[in-house]
Amino acid sequence: MQIPTRPFGLMTKIYRHVLPEVHQQLSYWKQRAEAIPNSELRRQALESIRTKTFHCEGGGIYSLLAKEHLKEAVSFIVAYQTISDYLDNLCDRSTSLDPEDFRALHDSMHHALTPGQVLSDYYRFREDTDDGDYLKDLVLTCQRFLAAIPQLEIIQPALWELEGYYSDLQVHKHVKQDERVPRLQEWFQSHQPRLPKMTWYEFSACSGSTLGIFCIVSYALAHRKMETLVKQLKDGYFPWVQGLHILLDYFVDQDEDKEGGDLNFCFYYEDEETMIQRFHHFIEQSDQSIARLPDSNFHRMINRGLLGIYLADRKVKEQKQVRQLARRIMRRAGGAGLFFFVNGWLYRRLKPGL
Secondary structure, eight states: OOOOOSHHHHHHHIIIIIHHHHHHHHHHHHHHHHTOSSHHHHHHHHHHHHHOHHHHHHHHGGGGGGGGGHHHHHHHHHHHHHHHHHHHHHHHHSSOOOHHHHHHHHHHHHHHTSTTOOOOOTTTTSSOOOOTTHHHHHHHHHHHHHHTOTTHHHHHHHHHHHHHHHHHHHHHHTSOHHHHHHHHHHHHHHHGGGSOSOOHHHHHHHHTOOHHHHHHHHHHHTTOOHHHHHHHHHHHHTTHHHHHHHHHHHHHTHHHHHHHTOOOGGGGSSSHHHHHHHHHHHHHHHHHHHHTSTTHHHHHHHHHHHHHHHHTSHHHHTOHHHHHHHHHHHHHHHHHHHHHHHHHHHHHHHSTTO
16 A cells, blocks of 8 residues: 555545544444443543544554554554543543542553553552453553564654653643643753753643654554664654644634633633744644655645644634634645645534534
């Protein structure tokens, strides 16, 4: 299977090969979630799949980089993203504000990237514990697919680094409300010397994506020589591409997060004009990072696709100010962004529940 280089070819492969496989995998994990004995864990597992299917669909696009190993890549991506979405629900929607609890839960994401790692009791700091091995089975699924990659030891340090950013973010952002920003600022300061110029909330956004992990694993599954490629890919996706991805996610959720009192990194820009200028900066820096990657046309399309698909979300239309700002961002996305915007708009309205 050739890696697509044009928007129409990309969308054809997504609809024909990627989405059916993603939905088949999600159907399996939904059945497993329905069998979870504990009612609270069962509710959160099912809710995370119902409301965040889009995350697996988007991540699944990277399976095209695995070529003939697309199915294996999708199995890993869906399992790993399902862990991420499930844990996000457990941290976001539960009564726990204990950082030790959040750290224990997110140990599972590191273990999922470490075949042979002995699994621990991820629920040891909470009352709801009996998930019928749902989380452990997700972890073991990831381990099984990674164990089959001959170059695993070469790519693992990069995977662990990206996972470390992600898990640290999830711990810091879910503690008591008055502790969140100070913890995130202190965490940012510990990494700031190695980062390009950005704010603490932008670094947090850059840390909150799994795209870099999916990209690296998919290339490795295709038996690409990873010795030098793995650093190229990590630096190509972190920080700019991942940051753009997550900032867009927060951008469309602004009204929802205001109502729920949730942390939203877009709220920390001094004004809307500054936010839009920084979005443009992220787009420009992402393009520059991507230009240095193999299959750069594919990665550029994904980057433009993120803009189009996120801004096609129904929530954008429901927020007048966000809708006006979205139009300004879309102008920077060009023809490819518009193509993916139209596709995203149609898909979300034709597919129930999106």
